[in-house]
Amino acid sequence: xxxxxxxxxxxxxxxxxxxxxxxxxxxxxxxxxxxxxxxxxxxxxxxxxxxxxxxxxxxxxxxxxxxxxxxxxxxxxxxxxxxxxxxxxxxxxxxxxxxxxxxxxxxxxxxxxxxxxxxxxxxxxxxxxxxxxxxxxxxxxxxxxxxxxxxxxxxxxxxxxxxxxxxxxxxxxxxxxxxxxxxxxxxxxxxxxxxxxxxxxxxxxxxxxxxxxxxxxxxxxxxxxxxxxxxxxxxxxxxxxxxxxxxxxxxxxxxxxxxxxxxxxxxxxxxxxxxxxxxxxxxxxxxxxxxxxxxxxxxxxxxxxxxxxxxxxxxxxxxxxxxx
Numbered sequence: 001x002x003x004x005x006x007x008x009x010x011x012x013x014x015x016x017x018x019x020x021x022x023x024x025x026x027x028x029x030x031x032x033x034x035x036x037x038x039x040x041x042x043x044x045x046x047x048x049x050x051x052x053x054x055x056x057x058x059x060x061x062x063x064x065x066x067x068x069x070x071x072x073x074x075x076x077x078x079x080x081x082x083x084x085x086x087x088x089x090x091x092x093x094x095x096x097x098x099x100x101x102x103x104x105x106x107x108x109x110x111x112x113x114x115x116x117x118x119x120x121x122x123x124x125x126x127x128x129x130x131x132x133x134x135x136x137x138x139x140x141x142x143x144x145x146x147x148x149x150x151x152x153x154x155x156x157x158x159x160x161x162x163x164x165x166x167x168x169x170x171x172x173x174x175x176x177x178x179x180x181x182x183x184x185x186x187x188x189x190x191x192x193x194x195x196x197x198x199x200x201x202x203x204x205x206x207x208x209x210x211x212x213x214x215x216x217x218x219x220x221x222x223x224x225x226x227x228x229x230x231x232x233x234x235x236x237x238x239x240x241x242x243x244x245x246x247x248x249x250x251x252x253x254x255x256x257x258x259x260x261x262x263x264x265x266x267x268x269x270x271x272x273x274x275x276x277x278x279x280x281x282x283x284x285x286x287x288x289x290x291x292x293x294x295x296x297x298x299x300x301x302x303x304x305x306x307x308x309x310x311x312x313x314x315x316x317x318x319x320x321x322x323x324x
Contacts (some may be wrong), residue, residue: 002173003047007039007061015039026056027128028080028112029072035062042123048172051181052135053188056128057169060089060120067117080112081143082130083191085153085165089124093117095148105153105162109146109195116148127165135188137206138195146195157194160216164190189213214240215250218258226265229292233258266291267306270299274315284311 010018019039020032026047042061047054084093086102093100093108095116100108110116111133120126138146153162164187172180189209196205221239225231236258237247251258273279273287288299288311303311 001048002170005045005047006041007043008041012038019043023058023066027082027130028068028077030066030068031072033065035060035064037062046169048169049180050168050172050184050187052132053184054130055165055168055172056130057087058126058128060122060124062122063120064124065117065119067115068112069115073113073115077113079133080130081133081136082110082112082128083107083161083165084110084118085127085129085162087125087127087166089121091118091120091124091126093148093150094119096144098148100148100150102150105159105166107151107153107158107162107165108148109143109151111143111147114147127169129165129168129187129191131184131188136195137192138199142195142199146198149198151194151198157190157197157213157217160213160220161187161190161194163220164216186212186216190216211250214242215254218247218250222258222262222265226262226269227291229294231262231292262292263302264306266293267302270303270311271307271314274303274311275318277318280315280318284315287311 005022007015007019016034016039019034022045023032024030026045040061042059044057044059046057049055084091084102085107086104088104091102093102093110093116095108095110096114100106102108112130113133133143136143151158151161153159168183168187171183175183189212192209193205193213218236218240221236222231225235228235233244233247237244240247247258251261254261256264269291270287270293273282273290274284279287285296285299288294288296293299293302300310303309303314307314
């Protein structure tokens with residue numbers, strides 16, 4: 001279950017102390033410098049737990065600063081790490097003798113047993129993903145090398161880490177506990193692969209982490225190329241530098257085969273477009289073609305077998321006259 005806090009839960013004269021406790025209890029003891037103009041309804045924090053992984057979404061109104069000093073760190077503190085993913089605005093993370101200047105999408109690794117400071121501009125948004133340090137297959141030296149390094153969220157596996165983390169807030173309320181924990185595991189798998197590559201693959205990656213990360217990459221590739229009629233198992237396998245046989249093997253643990261998965265995603269996009277009044281003027285055949293079904297007859301048969309009515313009838317479900 002999500003827990004949501006807002007600075008305006010308290011009267012104006014009590015907000016600074018209240019927000020200091022809320023943020024400190026969520027992210028670890030720290031000094032929080034509230035904006036000179038005060039806190040307001042834009043300052044919000046959401047907490048969700050995905051197994052051993054905690055996701056914290058923080059939104060700020062005006063510019064803000066925070067610091068975690070040596071005096072805040074106790075020998076009894078749990079050994080936790082986190083990544084801070086910049087969602088909106090700009091932020092600076094000073095950690096381990098480095099400054100990570102993050103634009104939207106960028107992120108940095110933070111070791112919460114070491115001092116750190118944060119500064120964010122106005123209307124900033126951050127997703128922090130916190131987890132036990134032991135879940136990362138990294139040595140202390142590796143952690144020292146990576147802490148406070150800005151990692152781009154616009155390329156490679158880093159883009160998957162950033163995108164996945166930014167989509168986590170708000171998910172847990174719709175999931176069973178076991179499914180939420182699997183999301184947390186996937187987040188750590190992506191991060192493990194990203195950090196290992198940053199270290200030049202000096203550390204072996206657990207085979208199951210590699211497999212799950214590869215599946216996330218494959219699903220992202222499919223989503224990106226869903227409208228391409230040429231999308232096929234061969235195209236996907238070539239893009240991931242694997243064999244078609246291994247691709248099919250990976251999907252043995254998925255709910256559907258790769259071909260069935262692509263077909264269902266495309267049909268769902270077609271259904272969405274057919275029911276969209278803004279696309280009313282677009283011919284049914286054009287909607288099929290834009291999602292990889294260039295043959296109108298084949299498209300009509302697929303829609304009918306999947307949704308129980310042909311595409312023309314499906315579109316009429318949005319007509320006012322249909323319900324009168």
